Amino acid sequence: MTSYILGVDVGTTSVKAVLLETTSRTVEESHTLPTKSDINDDSSLKAKEQDTTRIIHTLNRCMDHLPRDKLQRVRSIGLSGQMHGVLFWKANSGCDWSNRDSFSAKDTSQLITWQDGRCSSNFLSSLPKPDSHVSVATGFGCATILWCTKHRPEFLEDFTVAGTIHDYVVSMLCGLDKCVMTPQNAASWGFFNTSTNQWNSDILKGAGFPVHLLPQCVSSGSLAGQTCRDWHGIPAHTPVGAALGDFQCSVYSCMSARTDAVLNISTSAQLTFAMPADFKPPGAPQPASSISYFPYFDASYLAVAASLNGGNVLATFVGMLTAWTEELGVELSDSCLYEKLIHCSLSQESTDLRVSPTILGERHHPLCLAQVTNISPSNLSLGHVTRALCRGVLDNLTSMMPVECLREAGVRRIVGSGSALARNKVLRQEVEKVFPLPVEFGQSVDSAVGVAMFLCDRSFLNQ
Known part of the structure; x- marks a missing residue:
């Protein structure tokens, strides 16, 4: 049965x-x-x-x-x-x-x-x-x-x-x-x-x-x-x-090879790859380091750039615009406004506007707050701003874990997961621009699937 x-x-x-x-x-x-x-x-x-x-x-x-x-x-x-x-x-x-x-x-x-x-x-x-x-x-x-x-x-x-x-x-x-x-x-x-x-x-x-x-x-x-x-x-x-960590379960569901790096963007954002089996973490905290080492399974570790700023940044931007439109006497739901922003930015294939999206700071740099630079009269449209914000989320992550670090670790493929990536085509486009590696998006990959897969692989199910 x-x-x-x-x-x-x-x-x-x-x-x-x-x-x-x-x-x-x-x-x-x-x-x-x-x-x-x-x-x-x-x-x-x-x-x-x-x-x-x-x-x-x-x-x-x-x-x-x-x-x-x-x-x-x-x-x-x-x-x-x-x-x-x-x-x-x-x-x-x-x-x-x-x-x-x-x-x-x-x-x-x-x-x-x-x-x-x-x-x-x-x-x-x-x-x-x-x-x-x-x-x-x-x-x-x-x-x-x-x-x-x-x-x-x-x-x-x-x-x-x-x-x-x-x-x-x-x-x-x-x-x-x-x-x-x-x-x-x-x-x-x-x-x-x-x-x-x-x-x-x-x-x-x-x-x-x-x-x-x-x-x-x-x-x-x-x-x-x-x-x-x-x-x-x-x-x-x-x-x-x-109970297991949502991040580890998300990785478990989609990291099919040790040469994969997993990019997860949901509420927050993480970029990770598996450390060698014999890796031991440092003996003391390294508060200034942008890379952490998370316990995974079977005494192994993941190297993780764990950003506090992911899909929540985009949600905050949408919430801000919703509040502005209400002040102007126009009512739009967050979901409707989000779809309009994506539509506008899809027609804007690139931008020279730069957004550093760290509205929540980062654990290794809590006082580094958000900035918008390189503003000009020609890049103030919603398409420019939305695409710059999406690019900024990724630039922040790769500043924490540079592409060179991935190459040195033997990473050959980026696996993209998370609700923000699944929902946002502009964000996926920017991922493919940022990483000079093959990128595979798994829209159905998530922690609930990962924890079920992990238990399915464990022998205590037959007890």
């Missing part, structure tokens, strides 16, 4: 669920919904939080769109999601299962996301040096918890467990009274040594960190547990893998 792997990605802006047929390893069913969960906090423009209740509600709606007869034949469940962020909840009461065979969030905090900016440069410089090759930045889980320890200690007293949003979902599905976390997510929090797979517990304790909140680390590919109840038709006691 046909069986399936359920892959779920809890992303920054949307939730996606796919059913992967185990024999053919093809996606037979898929559904995506926007979470619309951002919380606008007027008290602090730097705080970036999302409504946990709305995220879980979106997850349930997404699952409701998948055929129940196929869900009943799911052999295992894999989750990936947005890294770095932190969610708090109470052990044994983090959800409510009273709504038939789905759960809703209960006794949780809001999700503080990777985009959070409340940890200033001064605050980060006051933190102890981690025993890790990973530099700590604002939006990283451990930095956020340390900030809360100093500025909102009473807030932390309400919770006993912490993890990423996808760790939380795994814990609720399995009925765990703790959080288990893979090195992929742990490294994204900071203060985690990927060589020993251990938290910097003593260092954190010395800084006043509530170390009881640290998740239990398990290897990427481990079984977190089994579903404690029927869930949208998936039988109880179905194996659930420990």
Whole structure:
């Protein structure tokens, strides 16, 4: 009988669920919904939080769109999601299962996301040096918890467990009274040594960190547990893998050879390639370096230029234009305006306008904000500006990881993925101009597919 792997990605802006047929390893069913969960906090423009209740509600709606007869034949469940962020909840009461065979969030905090900016440069410089090759930045889980320890200690007293949003979902599905976390997510929090797979517990304790909140680390590919109840038709006691990083899963779904480099542009943007099997990361953080080393699978690493500025830059531009048109008495939806911008820029094949799109700075250079240069009367059309913005996103990435670096690593092909690339033909055109290598776009490639493929390849499915 046909069986399936359920892959779920809890992303920054949307939730996606796919059913992967185990024999053919093809996606037979898929559904995506926007979470619309951002919380606008007027008290602090730097705080970036999302409504946990709305995220879980979106997850349930997404699952409701998948055929129940196929869900009943799911052999295992894999989750990936947005890294770095932190969610708090109470052990044994983090959800409510009273709504038939789905759960809703209960006794949780809001999700503080990777985009959070409340940890200033001064605050980060006051933190102890981690025993890790990973530099700590604002939006990283451990930095956020340390900030809360100093500025909102009473807030932390309400919770006993912490993890990423996808760790939380795994814990609720399995009925765990703790959080288990893979090195992929742990490294994204900071203060985690990927060589020993251990938290910097003593260092954190010395800084006043509530170390009881640290998740239990398990290897990427481990079984977190089994579903404690029927869930949208998936039988109880179905194996659930420990949650993985969305970036690593995205790469897993499309890196078919070690000579591939993966370019992913969704909310943010990343350019990555696989390091040799014997590679070991540096022994200490390199905060000024634009290239990071992410733990991948089987003790290997990815070299990554991880930019904070990707599709979110284009979304901000569209939002700005929408606000301007409203002030002028004209109403256009964001989606309609986006399509018009793409149409205008397709007829504008090149531009000498230059846009540095780093509106969010970069982790290795947080004070480097956006600029527009080489402005002239002839390049002020929407076509010029939109194409320059798309080119700027790519120029920023290649300034972080130059093409020469790819060549030296033996990269022979660029694999393009991510929602922004799939949606934006102008961005794809600029990719082909920037990289003097063959480029292959995989519009259907994403983290939900990657986590399902990874679980399909793992032996615990037969347990």
